[in-house]
Amino acid sequence: MxxxxxxxxxxxxxxxxxxxxxxxxxxxxxxxxxxxxxxxxxxxxxxxxxxxxxxxxxxSDSLILENDKDFKTYQFINKTYATQDFLMLAFNPKSGDIFSEDSLQILQQITQELNTMPQVQSTLSILNAPLLKSSPKLDLQEALEINPTLLSPLVDKDLAKEEFLNHPFYSKNILSKDLKTAGIIVYLKKDTKLEELENLKKETKTSSKNALLKEYKQQAQIQTTHTINAIKALKNKYEGLYIGGIPLIASDxxxxxxxxxxxxxxxxxxxxxxxxxxxxxxxxxxxxxxxxxxxxxxxxxxxxxxxxxxxxxxxxxxxxxxxxxxxxxxxxxxxxxxxxxxxxxxxxxxxxxxxxxxxxxxxxxxxxxxxxxxxxxxxxxxxxxxxxxxxxxxxxxxxxxxxxxxxxxxxxxxxxxxxxxxxxxxxxxxxxxxxxxxxxxxxxxxxxxxxxxxxxxxxxxxHLKVENSFVNYFKDKSEIKQGLLLIDKQLGGTIPLEILITFPKKDFQNAPLSDFEAEFNALESEDSYWFDSQKLRIAKIIHTALEKEEFVGSILSLYSLSQLLQSLGLEANDFMFAFLYKNTSTSLKAQLFAPYANINKNQIRFVLRIFDSNPNLQRNAFLFNIQEKLNKLLEGESLKVEINGAMVLYxxxxxxxxxxxxxxxxxxxxxxxxxxxxxxxxxxxxxxxxxxxxxxxxxxxxxxxxxxxxxxxxxxxxxxxxxxxxxxxxxxxxxxxxxxxxxxxxxxxxxxxxxxxxxxxxxxxxxxxxxxxxxxxxxxxxxxxxxxxxxxxxxxxxxxxxxxxxxxxxxxxxxxxx
Missing domain, CATH: 1.20.1640.10 (Multidrug efflux transporter AcrB transmembrane domain)
Structure with missing residues (x-):
């Protein structure tokens, strides 16, 4: 029926x-x-x-366009400039005085515990940052040899405060302008095996290599999570400690x-x-x-x-x-x-x-x-x-x-x-x-x-718009948002942005040269003489222009080194750069020159952090405006301008x-x-x-x-x-x-x-x-x-x-x- x-x-x-x-x-x-x-x-x-x-x-790489040309540039930057993954910690003591004995003692305990973690390579904070102008009894040459730090008995704290505030590499990076928040940059060890597997994947592109890479990435992810959890334990142990950084965002x-x-x-x-x-x-x-x-x-x-x-x-x-x-x-x-x-x-x-x-x-x-x-x-x-x-x-x-x-x-x-x-x-x-x-x-x-x-x-x-704010991905009461906001507002922003300027290579082969010209050009081709007046001028023009941008926080470039030299009473010209490059140690050269210049590629690099929490920031329009301003600023210079970094990719x-x-x-x-x-x-x-x-x-x-x-x-x-x-x-x-x-x-x-x-x-x-x-x-x-x-x-x-x-x-x- x-x-x-x-x-x-x-x-x-x-x-x-x-x-x-x-x-x-x-x-x-x-x-x-x-x-x-x-x-x-x-x-x-x-x-x-x-x-x-x-x-x-x-x-973070799982949300990247694999065929994006900017992603290839991003990979080039990571490889060429030897960038490292890092976490950013902010210490904001309840007393409000970061230079008090109690605050410095706590900060010292934090950094000591961080340095014992297996995946941590090094840390940078106000405790171990070299201070060249804060020791009244030392001249510049002696200071360069000794590299005194805040904990050194030769350093005057009042002078140290002044140096930190005006230091182009420290201000808004490891110390806030109001002197109430200290930053701790935690550099994580580079995973060389992961790099080898990624290179092997590019060369062979077999399913077995992909599976091996995926399995190793999961193991590396677990190790990073353990490190981050250990750092979070420090946050629970020390009042006023906050955590930020791309690895933390991924882990959370x-x-x-x-x-x-x-x-x-x-x-x-x-x-x-x-x-x-x-x-x-x-x-x-x-x-x-x-x-x-x-x-x-x-x-x-x-x-x-x-x-x-x-x-x-x-x-x-x-x-x-x-x-x-x-x-x-x-x-x-x-x-x-x-x-x-x-x-x-x-x-x-x-x-x-x-x-x-x-x-x-x-x-x-x-x-x-x-x-x-x-x-x-x-x-x-x-x-x-x-x-x-x-x-x-x-x-x-x-x-x-x-x-x-x-x-x-x-x-x-x-x-x-x-x-x-x-x-x-x-x-x-x-x-x-x-x-x-x-x-x-x-x-x-x-x-x-x-x-x-x-x-x-x-x-x-x-009137629809699209935006991608990492800070606003998390609830207001969450620990990660509180940390990101503090770092964003007090320590120069959270989202990395990079600018590459490529100069045309000089050609000395076409025109006949006298013996003097040949000798001069040979001298000029040496690495130490690569830092000529044009590059220093371009670095200054771009750096000062970027400082005026509302949404730009921390900026580091070759011009930061120029500012440091000027603060030491030295003339920041091409001869001084050549002298420094030739005579500084390998480790110091890696800190002052390597992140901001690539002699082989004829490039200079600007490392920025953007205020991600600014409600007026429209990321696509901001990036477009930066590109337009730089093109106009460098009109007639025959330079290649590239804007890159995590902000561009996302x-x-x-x-x-x-x-x-x-x-x-x-x-x-x-x-x-x-x-x-x-x-x-x-x-x-x-x-x-x-x-x-x-x-x-x-x-x-x-x-x-x-x-x-x-x-x-x-x-x-x-x-x-x-x-x-x-x-x-x-x-x-x-x-x-x-x-x-x-x-x-x-x-x-x-x-x-x-x-x-x-x-x-x-x-x-x-x-x-x-x-x-x-x-x-x-x-x-x-x-x-x-x-x-x-x-x-x-x-x-x-x-x-x-x-x-x-x-x-x-x-x-x-x-x-x-």
Missing amino acids: ILQHLCKSYKVKSLLILNNFWLILFKAIINRSKTLLVLCILFFIFCGYFAYKLPINAD MIAYVKSDLITYGSTLSVILALMLWVFFRQLRFVFLTLGICLFTLVVSSGIFSLFGYEITIISSNYISLLLIINVSLIIHLIVAYLEFYQKFPNASAKNLLYATMLAKKSPSFYAILTTIIGFLSLMFSNILPIIHLGAIMSIGVSLALIFTYILFGVILALLPKPKSIKSLPKWHEKLLNACANMGLEKTKIIYPITFLLVLFSLYGIT NNLLQTLINSQINTLALVIFAIFGVFIFIFKSLKLSIIALLINLIPLGIIFGILGITNIPLDLMGVTIAAISLGIGVDDAIHYIHRFKEEIKRNPLKIAIKNSHQHIGSAMYYTTFIIVIGFCAMMSSNFIPTIYFGFLTTLVMLLMLLSSLILLPALLKSFHRSNLC
Whole structure:
């Protein structure tokens, strides 16, 4: 009886042929349920072993565009200028006097403990920084030989304060201008083995070398984490100590990812169980849903691990996304199962399952297909973590569809048929009826409001901006943000920026030279005479120009050495630079010259730190303006100007991501529209289904634009993800509406669709909302924003489906609409 009813509703002759394969497949699932359950358990255990090994990577390089030309320059700088990873510590004593005996004693204890750590190579602070002007009893030559420091008995503290304040290398680096905060630069040991493996990977590019490099990176990451944890222990031990630096940001991101994965899993499980109980009031449906979700999650994670995918900050929300999509799929099946149960209470459990799986196979498949389209769009970003998110979610939701149908059929086939079912609560029915009536009767109010919201969206979208502030990635009360803010404001900024100036090489070979000219040119070609007046002049021009920039904090360059020489009463000209370069020790040369000049490449380098916490900083515009100003400043000099550093790389990442998402959003919309055309066989229904999802999405971006909330690395993925998930309800609703309209008048068809599919939409949306709300418990601000914005867009999409959709169906329905 139940299968006959189903066949009639699907046009018997064609449906029997089309559904023959699926009927055989579903019968095989239900009739061989015990065998399939055992196989599923074995597969679960196999995947669980690999899921446990799923790596987490928050390394800064994991968020870099591999094909970015600036990244290649960045690698060149790291190799050529022998840069080191470092942590920045700030000590702000409660007394406010950094030079008091107690403060210096504590600072000394801190540096002693730091220097005993295995991964720490050296430290630089006010305690061991050489002071050349603070010893009244020593002349300059004696000071250069002895290198007295603050702790030396020959040093006068008052003179030392003055020297620190005016020292071009120390001020705003290891001491704040107000003398209340001391910086400790902790240089980490260079990992030569990691460099060898990376070079080997570039040369061979084999999977075994990639696996070896990945494994070693994980080990190195663990060592760095141990070092950072040891430094954090010092923070707990010494009041007023704060920590910052790129390695710390990466380490804390990993900790947040791990914490979020645990939080999402546990929080969502509890919340889902409670909500499923509220909705269905039967434990079998609660445990069925949670069991299928757990199975899909473990199997997916195991497959991700087998394929070599890593979990990053961007993809850390895959658990929530996958659970939400999977639960939505299961709820639509449960609601359909209960609906058939109400209609055919005497049908067998197997027939109920056949009917449910047959009825929901098409809308479920197309809902998952549109979701996959949304995630696949992320793979056009050229950013590895975003590509991985698109890939793992596409794989994950595909597995969710397959195993949901298998386990739904297998488990319910093994369980006895429920003795009774709970009807939809009266207030739920009233709410759905009210939404349907509003959509049908209040079109004169709905359409003007919708039109105004569209205008609001368009206006807000034109004011959207994208930003990438590391300081604002963390909550205000978090230790890492407090440390980053203190360092940013008191010690010259947090985000590194570098400027390379390349000079044209001189050619002495073309013109005939006299013996004197040849001898002079030979002398000039020596390294010590490379520091000519032009290079020193250019260094001064650029350095002084950068000092005037609002967002630039610390600046170090060759001109810093010029300033140091001038403060010592020496003339900072090319002859003095040549003399110093020729006569200074190798270690001193490595500190004063090597970081800021590359003789072989004919380059000078400027090392800057930017005030990341400045709310007026617009990073893309700032970098563009710096480039323009430098080009204008050096016009006619025939010099090559390159701006690089972490700030440039992350800005490139964000700009590329937003551009790729804008470019691919049209493709996603077109692809989803094509799926709608194929499913509904109606141009009007397809346009309606698309509009009810695009309008809520536009409202969200309008709100962001008007409230001046910037899109970040996770925020720019909202469009594709929300559209992919949101259209599922439209597919289920219109699929049901097409069946209802065949045997009912328009208004009855809409109300029936609301009562049956509307309840499933209501359930799934609220579970999705709760799921994304769980993200708002994260310590990572981009995750919180992502959860909040996606929650808002899902609620708006629900309202759009329950109110705007019936209004549009009523207004544009014709006999040929379906």
